[in-house]
Amino acid sequence: MMRLKLYGTDIPNAGSGETAATVGTLATPALLLDKDRLDRNLARLSSRMAARGVVLRPHMKTAKSIEVARRAYPSGSGPITVSTLAEAEYFAQYGLRDMTYAVGLAQHTAERAMRLRKVGIDLKMLLDSPEQATILGEAGRAAGVTPSAFIEIDCDGHRGGLTATDPRLFAVADALAEAGVKLAGILTHAGESYSLCTSEALVEAAENERAVAVAAAEKLREAGYECPIVSVGSTPTAHFAENLTGVTEMRAGVYMFFDLVMHGVGVCTTDDIAVSVLATVIGTKPEKGWILIDAGWMALSRDRGTAAQRADQGYGLACDLSGKLYPDLIVSQASQEHGILAIRSGSAEALPDLPIGTKVRILPNHACATASQHELYNVVAAGSDAIEAQWPRMRGW
């Protein structure tokens, strides 16, 4: 399943699948994954959910890698969440069967998803309108399978879904029954929690997410509908929820890697961030306080998620080869293949002396966006510079 480059195969990390010896010998830019931090992050949330008797359904949109999924599930068939049907098809080939596609459906996705149900994959869909229920029912009939779908609930005005008090909730449930679609349950996502930064606000957002989801499920049950699953989740609320009464499953994705946005929200420390972009110094402009590196937005992504937070990290925070932070050294600007390192404005720190060829590691604003710019993870252990493996990522739709 590795999607290999057919050129440059003699170049370490050119996607050849060959494993380079050390971080120091990798061609740059390159994506590094600290597997010990990954395992620690996975264990942190899974034990938190286990202690509350809530099923954890990790979202694979961040990692898009079977090797990462197998760190969470050394064996077994899930459960997982996916953000594209290409992810569902990819993970299905590795034996994962219990999946939720957490994006609203249209006709082409309904038909494509039913092909997976036809081969025994328990892929559950998401919708919030009677029209979508009808479309899904028709796709199921055409494929000769019984579809299963969640009704999306809007708990904080973030994106899609119906509010728990919206009378259309019953119209959708009726349309599902009429279309011959199994009601899997209700699903909500506290997307607005990403904009918070105090534990009080995060605890409140988590309780609101729970309360709205449970209220919607209760409404359906009181009206006689079966609503087995109450699915909530976002990385911030998953880590700050104090009470999950009535919730049956939790979804989260970026918690596996964490990033500077999650650090700004207050969910992790910079020492928890498992992914970084290895870059090389290719120029210096001391007169401007600049160090040029070969990681621009193509390697870091254009994500500026920390711009709205208390600490704007530019395009990322710079660390040395061992992962030790340089005080207040950020990627202040990025073009396609160039990044500019500079001291954060207002800081009294001095620009470090990094000669041409110096390797640095950049902690990303948004792990989902940064990882998606790369073909594979160069896997390292904490405190070691040996590349233990190269794990490919899938992409596309």
Added chain:
Amino acid sequence: MMRLKLYGTDIPNAGSGETAATVGTLATPALLLDKDRLDRNLARLSSRMAARGVVLRPHMKTAKSIEVARRAYPSGSGPITVSTLAEAEYFAQYGLRDMTYAVGLAQHTAERAMRLRKVGIDLKMLLDSPEQATILGEAGRAAGVTPSAFIEIDCDGHRGGLTATDPRLFAVADALAEAGVKLAGILTHAGESYSLCTSEALVEAAENERAVAVAAAEKLREAGYECPIVSVGSTPTAHFAENLTGVTEMRAGVYMFFDLVMHGVGVCTTDDIAVSVLATVIGTKPEKGWILIDAGWMALSRDRGTAAQRADQGYGLACDLSGKLYPDLIVSQASQEHGILAIRSGSAEALPDLPIGTKVRILPNHACATASQHELYNVVAAGSDAIEAQWPRMRGW
């Protein structure tokens, strides 16, 4: 050389290389390329440069596709510009030989580039320090080839390079001679032109780019150095330069596709934009003035280059399936796989009625960033909805 997905191959545009019948049958999101607009954009700049006797060296960082390169060069060996050595290796396999790698070098790129020179590729490098000249000379000696490099000149404080009056210019030229590296010439890039929006300012930026480049070349020539090539370029200055006296070659990349940032700068109209992202309506929130589509930042990129321009286009401008703009309908918000269409604030336009399943086309802020999110181009002709071909893109470093 096609880098095919190994799953989902029965899905139109899942990267299988199979050509879907029409735009209407493509799974979404998908990248569309209007080949007639591409050809018109290519012809516009090549005829402009031909009329001025200046060599056009197109930058392939935007398209990253041999099929697109072959629209510019139906045959022959270039010249082209590349932004990564993976691009150089990719294009070399298709017979392109005259290349400039327009990113500053370090040891690993010098060594990797010399492997291409060893097999007869005329790959010219870029540097702005004596240290880099020494590194390149050593790599050349180790590979048994004579390297060739440009000295980077800084014409507007945008990024790297030496100012034309910097005495280090001669130190670099001396270091190149001492290291046995051929001085290809000088190279500059008017990167600040992207922030302009009047023809007067663009004409001025182009003249400054020319004057600084020619002054640096003259200084070197007066001191007895050969400086054959005077290379300048950015898409805005390439289209607004009135006088190119002393310039021998022009570099530009995004002009092939154009985008909303270039539209905001004033280099193109929206009818010149050759790439768009096909998306499907997956939800509606009339009470909030929202239409949800299945193209989020994974399909559109996180680039918000129009945010600083007079017209902020959000994450892109919405068109119908035929490419006709919906008045003031923009992608106002984007998450990983969701986009929210809304009427631009301050506009009196009404939200169009787009039911679930409606297909729309989104014009991107930044073609380089948006195209890089996709594996292939679905090629269409102007005014036709037939997919004529699927052209793969290369990626990585």
